[in-house]
Amino acid sequence: MIKIDGKGVSQKILAYIRKEHDILKEKYGRSAGLGVIIVGDNPASKVYVNNKIKACENVGFYSETISLGGNITEKDLIKEIERLNKNNKIDGILVQLPLPNHINELKITETIFPEKDVDGFHPLNIGKMVIGDNTGFLPCTPYGIIQLFEEYGIDPAGKDTVIIGRSNIVGKPAALMLIQRGATVQVCNTKTKNINEKLKNADIIISAAGVPNLIKGTDVKEGAVVIDVGINRVKGKLCGDVNYEEASEKVGYITPVPGGVGPMTIAGLIKNTFKSYINKVEK
Template identity: 45%
Template structure:
């Protein structure tokens, strides 16, 4: 049976460490990192996510700026807010919660964020810095969290075969770039990859980020592999409720893999923790201050 990778516990430790570092900055440098989160509309899942971000930001000793706009907000109005946040010296990180309403072009908004404050790591400049191997960009939070879990479990990743199933700009592509930076041999696959099961079986590290519940079966996994399930899929239940499930058939995979992340409780909790990590990093870089230990 696979060892379960407890992302919730790891994220709690990371947030506590960030809180200690923030306290040192406040005491020694005299400033407090600030994170601004923008929510447009009333999507229930987004509201919960934004509420959790605000709570954990405050818990880490940072300043939380929340901007909630109605669903009918026009694109120029949102752009104006982003520009004000870019110019605000108290704001070190800006996050615009996705998805956005249909009348707003998400790419236009995300590209308008100052790359130095782009704590989601979605700006083309940060994506380019990651792709070229430059270590000074801000990295998307979910793949960064997944990498932290891999390092914690496996230590040195050099020379391992990694297969990333998924090619999104949010997870798949940056995950592949991070693994390349660790000297893994990386293959990016997707739902249209031919002979996908055979390819997955070649992986020492298998990252599932395709957005299809239970797509990765147990017999797709190399015995002893480490499986990182990034998928978060809501499956309706007969009583009207929903349960979360990943892209990996957990019941099958847990009997084959050496290590595996559950859904929920695996990679998910790492996302907000890494958002705080990026905010701390951005705050120090903007002021030319070394990150405290």
């Protein structure tokens, strides 16, 4: 069994970006810039935003965080996004999800300029992903997973793949990216019938259900690749969707929680922001 070191891979990616960014910053006289908007006081969202800002600092990017009250109107939130759209110091814009119920997430996503949509959720970037146009931005978590596959030499072509979770953030884009790479993909959810049988036949399992202990050792076959995207807190400790102790006795590769997919999501964000920066300074 090989434990996939997402933290180590992400540090390698960020070190490379820091080096390349220093060269371009010297050449063009400005840093890459990321604007982050957080709405409300969700504790998990605050942690995620802080981690993203720290990553920006680590690679020498300029960052701007806008913290807004949970009762802000959709109209006023759009004004903040439009301000960042026009700000030439900002190459990437990220609106931390989830948003309060009175705000339409799709409308907010569509307000961000596609060329600054470093979360990869704008319909234009999703469309580019579907047709394999690499000029767009890929959603950060699935993008991070693909980079882990590349780092560890895991080729999804021809592999039976089961994804648990159908969200726009992980499940759907992960399925599309793996289809592009030749995998045979089933997208399941917690209501899928006979899900255990599907898991037992899978060469690759990606779980993003947010249900602790959803996948047990008996659910995976020998030598499978297991990517655990779930983040759950049980008795004060972070854990994923997979029973790591049981599964690790059978699988070929597995990501831990924490230290697996989480750092790679941030690496994906930084890579997207750097790509946007390069598109602007070198055009």
